[in-house]
Amino acid sequence: MNEPLFLKAVLQEKIWGGTKLHDVFNYDLPSDRVGECWSISAHPNGPSTVLNGPYEGMTLAEVWKEHRDVFGNVKGDVFPLLTKILDANDDLSVQVHPNDTYGLEHEGELGKTECWYVIDADEGAEIVYGHHAKTKEELESMIKEGKWTELLRRIKVKKGDFFFVPSGTIHAIGAGIMILETQQSSDTTYRVYDYNRKDDTGNPRELHIQQSVDVTTVPHVDAETGITTTQLENVEITTYVKTDFFNVYQWSITGNAVFEASAPYTLVTVLEGEGTLLVESGEYPLTKGTNFILPNDIKNWTIKGSLQIIASTPGTEM
Missing domain, CATH: 2.60.120.10 (Jelly Rolls)
Incomplete structure (x- = not known):
């Protein structure tokens, strides 16, 4: 698909x-x-x-x-x-x-x-x-x-x-x-x-x-996240956490941002802004509150516009 x-x-x-x-x-x-x-x-x-x-x-x-x-x-x-x-x-x-x-x-x-x-x-x-x-x-x-x-x-x-x-x-x-x-x-x-x-x-x-x-874990220990930020062309990618269960990212997009799949599938929620998702099968409008999954067959995609997005992928044990 x-x-x-x-x-x-x-x-x-x-x-x-x-x-x-x-x-x-x-x-x-x-x-x-x-x-x-x-x-x-x-x-x-x-x-x-x-x-x-x-x-x-x-x-x-x-x-x-x-x-x-x-x-x-x-x-x-x-x-x-x-x-x-x-x-x-x-x-x-x-x-x-x-x-x-x-x-x-x-x-x-x-x-x-x-x-x-x-x-x-x-x-x-x-x-x-x-x-x-x-x-x-x-x-x-x-x-x-x-x-x-x-x-x-x-x-x-x-x-x-x-x-x-x-x-x-x-x-x-x-x-x-x-x-x-x-x-x-x-x-x-x-x-x-x-x-x-x-x-x-x-x-x-x-x-x-x-x-x-x-x-309950006793005594309490604050969980480490190791947050990192990477600046690519027209997108700042913040990696919030990478675990056995999930990996979570923020994509701050201004312009045309090109992505490559790093997992079998990717979950995406638009928190701010509007724009367009471009994949081989066509173009799809994105607005605040849009939720979608990029399936395994989509290896590359482009998002254009001004958007704040939270994306996640299955963790390392998947």
Whole structure:
């Protein structure tokens, strides 16, 4: 297949969601509490649908299962990556994700390592990233005693920041932050703390204390990213992280920028600007909020215009 797969995103309502996914990206929201846009997803809880070409109308999961050549005939039962845009109108729950071994054993799906690019953030907005417990026993004790101020490590963030969040990292996105998240294709989340909020039926939201203690890395260690920037003709490429799970890049394009494939396929989301994608099969308009995959048959492509793009590829173990 020598044309890109443009994808229809899936919008997820959340107790902490808002309207920025419409205000910023012009997505058509079902309510004023939409927290997540699953931009590129083959997960059963929100699979993207192909909008063009021979696979139009199929889900990404179906294309992965039935037409693996599109992805270079790579192995794997499930499409490994999931790209989201999150609008935190309110604080997200404090949570942690398992690694693959624990996730497969206890939940029947992959664990979740993820990373965040901060699209925008209100002045003074914060994330939870890590904790101050020195041992598992101290972690469990502080959780049970509700010592959240002493336990949780908070960091102020601004537009353009990037964070790598391996499985086992206690974390939460704070109110007033919009991020693009690249993650393993998993929906397993263990809630550690949720500010005593209630769900739509008036019941306290479920917590997963024992699982959280089981999977949290103690003591917390900041994940290394090794961010690098390369200037090529009409494009600045920032490499945010390269891991076994995914590689994540930003393409800052001004003019005509030529790319060569470095992986079996590439996931692309346009965050800012507009322009045109040129491949052998034709030209395709790009606007803010466009999501697509460059399949294995496309080895070279050109993007012209003024655009900010986040791209990702499968990691080194794929």
